[in-house]
Amino acid sequence: MKRIAIINADDCNLTPGVTDAILKCHDQGVVSSTTWLANLPFSDNAVRAVLKRKGLGVGIHLNVTLGSPVSPATKVKSLVEPDGRFKKLPRQMGKLPALNEVIFEYTAQIEKFKQIFGCLPTHLDTHHQVHDHPLFFKAFTRIASRYDLPVRRSCLMLSRKEKLKTTDFFFGNFTPAGYWRKNPFETLIRNLPEGISEFMCHPGYNDKKLRAVSSFTSGRKEEMQLLSSRRLRDFLKEQEVELKHFGLGYPQKK
Secondary structure (H helix, E strand, O other): OOOEEEEEEEOOOOHHHHHHHHHHHHOOOOOOEEOOOOOOOOOOHHHHHHHOOOOOOOEEEOOOOOOOOOOOHHOOOOHHHHOEEEOHHHHHHOOOOOOHHHHHHHHHHHHHHHHHHHOOOHHHEEHHHHHOOHHHHHHHHHHHHHOOOOEEOHHHHHOOOOOOOOOOOEOOOOHHOOOOOOHHHHHHHOOOOOOEEEEEOOOOOHHHHHHHHHOOHHHHHHHHHHHHOOHHHHHHHOOEEEOOOOOOOOOOOO
16 A cells, blocks of 8 residues: 555635745645635635635534634524634533534534535535544534535544545644644654555644734744755655545545
């Protein structure tokens, strides 16, 4: 079997600086996939810039924890505060939202993505990895089955029987301190197992707009510098690790 890496940059469209950094890492380095936040404001220039990169897979970063819903707030009352903006992370929500409202909003975001890009996303994942929570995982799997789309792995897949198209392995850290550094990244590439592996990453410019919306700041710049390296791209070739994205096809996994 081949060793295949999907180096997937989260948060495209979070800020212009994050989008620009992701595109730089694709053009010059090793990022082969990204995930678009469909509920946030966007510019036509950003969409054109993403579409111009024909080799970049573009998935959707399903998001119910930042900004406002695509759906009318009256249709997803359990997800939003009185001002119409999303509530915080599931562990901070207190009472969990209604499953049907999560599914309704996820569907609206995918349909919005289709309007923006003229196609379905290459795959599904979630902002803040909320599909590691049972309620959001249930909504996530129903949407993935409805649209027949690949997904990012969840810790809940280890104990459940849903048949989902996903990768063999997943690597990434969900804390701001866990950004990719040169030595751990290269060590993992050298020892990468056969099969398809997703590397989650978060490159971005550490500017004022980023600091206004995210606690993950300086680490994004460090990742951008690492992942935009032509030397790193050559290193993957030397190690015979092939870069792909979710839209290029792979076996269905449980």
